[in-house]
Amino acid sequence: MKKSEGADSKTNQDEYKLKDTKPELGERWPHGGQRGGSGWISSERATSTYDLVEQMFYLYVRVVKAKDLPPNPVTANVDPYVEVKVGNYKGKTRHFEKKINPEWKQVFAFSKEKIQSSVVEVHVKDKEMVARDDYIGKVTFDMHEVPTRVPPDSPLAPQWYRLEDRKGNTKVRGEIMLAVWMGTQADEAFPEAWHSDSASVHGEGVYTIRSKVYVNPKLWYLRVNVIEAQDVESQDKSQPPQVFVKARVGQQVLKTKLCPTKTTNPLWNEDLVFVVAEPFEEQLMLTVENKSTPSKDEVVGRSSLSLHQFEKRLDHRPVHSRWFNLERFGFGVLEGDKRNELKFSSRIHLRVCLEGAYHVLDESTMYISDTRPTARQLWKQPIGILEVGILSAQGLQPMKTNEGKGSTDAYCVAKYGQKWVRTRTITESLNPKWNEQYTWEVYDPCTVISLGVFDNCHLGSGSGAKVDSRIGKVRIRLSTLEMDRIYTNSYPLLVLRPAGLKKTGELQLAIRFTCLSLAHIIYLYGHPLLPKMHYLHPFTVNQLDSLRFQAMNIVAVRLGRAEPPLRKEVVEYMLDVDSHIWSMRRSKANFFRIVSLFSGVISMSKWLGEVQQWKNPVTTILVHVLFFILICYPELILPTIFLYMFLIGIWNFRSRPRHPPHMDTKLSWAEAAHPDELDEEFDTFPTSKSQDVIRMRYDRLRSVAGRIQTVVGDIATQCERFHALLSWRDPRATSLFVIFCLIAAVALYITPFKMVASVAGIFWLRHPKFRSKLPTVPSNFFRRLPSRADSML
Incomplete structure (x- = not known):
């Protein structure tokens, strides 16, 4: 029984691993521009x-327009539409009412491998509401006579073409x-065309099946420094206000602390930070409120400010403060009371600016896909080009039932930097x-591209309440790719559900990371990850969590307002919106990540114990010889350490990873999770438990444990980065470190140790002015x- 369970576990592990594929990729066949990349890649750089x-x-049929269509003799008008027929596939244009010169401008695409006919028929018909549609005429094309267009030829x-009757006679x-x-x-008409692959989709559902490119909204930090206010009056004149x-x-609301003193000229000097997106649709609404009683706040002044009037801060230069008038509010009792009119009563002192947010803001900190600031003038030159071929999916699980049969309407979404593709x-x-x-x-190689596969649940009419189901997700770090x-x-698509881990299929990809400047990449490894403003005016952890949620x-x-929309459930899944929620499984996984990193230290201590016990006399003697050499010549200690790491790095080059990293189910403890732990992980927040006391304690535990989980994960991340120095997971970083070790070994060998120690001590103890x-x-x-x-799931 145990042997059978072990075999099943091994089989599951094989299913969850990355697989090599050998697709018949097209040779460098020409095309009419980068698919989905128009306006993104210049012609000079788009060498691939x-x-x-x-x-x-595909067989493309572009239906442009018609003219002089004959009216129906009974109704004296015509409601024309066009039906394109290729074998068993039919595509229809929209119909126009009472128009003899209609313009459709629609394109139909029929997959060549599914065509089982030698002719293409284009029928023009008259739409009838009651009886059968009237036949107006047709045009027929022989498939063997259809020309082949090879981009970059012009369209x-x-x-x-004159219309013919059913017998082929010219009308x-x-x-x-x-x-x-x-x-x-690769044809320009491909994205907007009606496809025979989706011939069963009609009506509004047609717009939800097309491939599209989306642009991330341009995000800014709105930093509001509330300094002070003047002439603040409360309704109760006998008591000075405490405001x-x-x-x-928009939906973001922040408050300053209460002014510690009761005065008509309160002082705060407090920062409130919001996230806003261009074009600016909201206004900054400010209200000054008086704490009249512990349970009641009264508004004593308000102001509405347009975001367009504020300065966009691109560097660390100071922003000038300004005084803004406040309107009186809520002093009148009767509608006709003149005191109820809005008029100047006091003013507030603010320092407000828009700071370039970074695209890391709307992503989980572990899976950054862009580190550029918002302002385009601060962008550097790209260091490379990332090309992704989304080939196919295999063995997808049925996500819904259609006419008694399981079916899936799959599409793939990829997100990197500002650009989303579907x-x-x-x-x-x-x-x-x-x-x-x-x-x-690509502007930074230490970034991650995310790809997700979803089931489209919005193809029919009246299905607006449905959500697109998750099929699986893939993440790939660019720095782990060879140039x-x-x-x-073939990447396994894995989804964790309350019932356990499930493989829902495989996604086949072709990826290439092309380097434009190797020197620039090497330079970036010693450059700050984020722009300078992030370090000069840092945010607290709580602020970042709040800002990320709002972003x-x-x-x-x-993105949900685009056409077709990229729906909220898709965006949230791609951005890992629930990554901060408490999970016993993730906490255990992070703990064992740390434990596995210390396994090397444990092995080293065991080896030293064996040396001490003379279990291998030859090894013990060699260690004694090395020990006495280092004692006699202490200047050899550091060179020996760096040389040893250099040799380890060279030795580990043989076992370097050959594939991009992927979801590791064993590392994530996805298979070993207890059903009760999964029930807790997928429980609602707040919990759905019935007892109020249990709910309060449960939520408090999850909140605290979520923070502990994050800290443990961060510790594990730092430890794994030490391990990555010599593991060749990032070949460029390991190459730089190995070369540095060699140079350091030689430099420290020829430099007196006392001098090195003195310089290091002086540098470490240097004055703050020099920091x-x-x-x-x-x-x-x-x-x-x-x-x-x-690789965490």
């Missing part, structure tokens, strides 16, 4: 072509403008093939090292 996907051919020019009246050609998924300031931007939806397929390629500029190498792997909400709302607020080069290098957090 559409070669990371399998080439798929095929549409032509006028006297009526023409239609068409263009028919054979192309690939505070409440600031609101593939087209392949309907009713458990093995969808997208074969779409996307391109991103200019194409990775073709996620803003991004979800803005910089920015992190040191070793600190920057260390923070850029990868950890195993990327």
Whole structure:
């Protein structure tokens, strides 16, 4: 029985591992621009072509317009639409009412491998509400005569064709403008075309299946420094007011502390920080409120300020403060009372500015995909290009039931930096093939791209209340990729549910990270991870948590307003919105991450114990010889240590990782989690337990334990970064460190130890005037090292 369980566990581990694939990627076949990357990659840098996907051919039919259509003899008008028929596939345009010269401007794409006909028929019909639609005419094309368009050739020019009757005779009246050609998924018409892969989708659902590129909203910090106020009066003239300031931007509300003294000229000098997005739609609403009783606050003044009037702060230069008038509020009793009119009563002293937020703000700190500031003028030159070919998915699980059969309407979303991409939806397929390629500029190699697969639940009418189901997610850290190498792997899609871990399929990707400047990449490893403003005006941990939550909400709302929308549940899943929630499983996983890192120390102590016990006399004698040499020549200690690390790094080069890291179910304790722990992890917050006392204690425990979990995870991350120095997980970082070790070994060998110790001591004890607020080069290098957090589920 135990042997059988062990075999099953081994089989599951094999299923959860990364697999090599050998897709028939297209050779560097030309295309009409970077798919999904128009305006992002300049023509000089877009040296690579559409070669990371399998080439798929489509028959394109562009229906432009018609003219002089004959009216119906009974109704004396015509409601025309066009039906494009290729074998068993039919695509229809929208119909126009009472129009003899309609313009459709729609494109239909039919997959060549599914075409079972030698002709293409374009029918023009008259829409009837009661009876069968009237037939107006048709145009027929022979498949063998259809031209093939090879981008970057210009688009095929549409032509006028006379309509024919059912028997093929040319009609006297009526023409239609068409263009028919054979192309690939690199064609400009591909994203907006109606696809035969989704022929069952009609109505508004058609707009939700198209591939799209989305842009992250431009985020800013709104820093409001509330300094003081003057001439604040309360309703009770006998008591001086004790006031505070409440600031609101959209749904975000922050308050200052109560002024410690009761006075008409209160002083706070307190910072309130919000997240806002361009274009600025909200206003800064300020109210000055008096704490009249412990349970009652009265508004004594208010002001509404437009965000457009505030300065955008791009560097650390000071921002000038300004006085703003406050309007009196709530002093009148009767509607006709003149005191109820808004008029100047006092003023408030503020220092307000917009600071360039960083795109790390809307992401989990472990999976940063962009570290640039908001202001484009502060961006540096890109150091590389990331190209991702989203090929296909295999073995997806049925996510819903359609006519008694399980089905999945899958699409894939990728997020990196400011740019989100969404593939087209392949309907009713458990093995969808997208074969779409996307391109991103890379400004920092120590970033992560996230890809998620979802089931589209918004194809039919009246399904607005549904949410798109999660199928699985993949994260890839760019620094773990070798430059200019194409990775073709099949990534398991794993989802953790209350019933346990489940594999929902596999996602096949082709990835290439192209380097534009190796010197720039090497320079970045010693450069601060975030811009200078982040270190000169740092936020507290609580502020970052609050700002990140607000930023996620803003991004979800803005992307949900696109057409087709990128829905809230998709954005939240991609941004790991629930990563801070308490989980016994994650806490145990982080604890055992730390334990595994100390296994090397334990092994070293055991080895030293064996040396002490003379279990291997030869080894013990060699250790004694080395010990006496180092005692006699102490200047050899540091060179020996660095040389030893250099040799370990060279030795570990043989066992360096060959594949990008992926979700590790064993590391995440996803398989070994107890059902009760999973029930706790997927419990609502606040808990759904019935007893009020249990709910209060349970929530308090989860809140505290969530912070402990974060701290433990951070400790594990730092320890894993030490381990990454010589593990070749980041080949560039390990190369730099190994070279440094060699140089340090030689330099320390020829430099007297006393001099090195003196310089190090003087440097460590140097005066604060000679210290910089920015992190040191070793600190920057260390923070850029990868950890195993990327592989956490």
